Amino acid sequence: MERLRARRLAERTLSICDDPALKAAVTESALRLARARTEAGSASIEQGIAEAARSEWVAQQPEVLAAEGELDDAQRELDAATLRLTFRALPRPAWEQLLRDHPPTEAQADTGMEYNVETFPAALIAACHLERDDAGTEVPSMSETDAQELLDAWADADAKALFTTALVVNQTLRADLGKG
Known part of the structure; x- marks a missing residue:
């Protein structure tokens, strides 16, 4: 344990x-x-x-x-x-709360979306983004407003890469389930 x-x-x-x-x-x-x-x-x-x-x-x-x-x-x-943006996975309760805070609209839910595609990306990016100073100490990082500004200002491919990085770190399985 x-x-x-x-x-x-x-x-x-x-x-x-x-x-x-x-x-x-x-x-x-x-x-x-x-x-x-x-x-x-x-x-x-x-x-x-x-x-x-x-x-x-x-x-x-x-x-x-x-x-x-x-x-x-x-x-x-x-x-x-090169600019480097680092994202850390959220603990499961924080992830679930973020999903509850950004539920899909009825139309989005009808298409199978798990979250509101308009509000969730910036919230996830802000929640997962972390910065470290030169000594490696974590310091305050990107706000939800900052994240939304980047998503709105960047080209579509770059904005998708930003969101996808924050999403993937939360959805990548690091365990080996074996061949069972």
């Missing part, structure tokens, strides 16, 4: 980067690194490097080291430009 009680609620992060050039730079750098490793691997065979020592030899080649540095730099730039 101690281990079961110690389990943490699931978390999921939505990463957003609006700079396609930074994403492309990481991809291109990763390809250059793969090419450098392949070429160094071929050179190691030509030079008769023993198979057991080959991977270490390849890793020490100047072209490989340079490509790794380039990829690290590109990844750092991408990381700096």
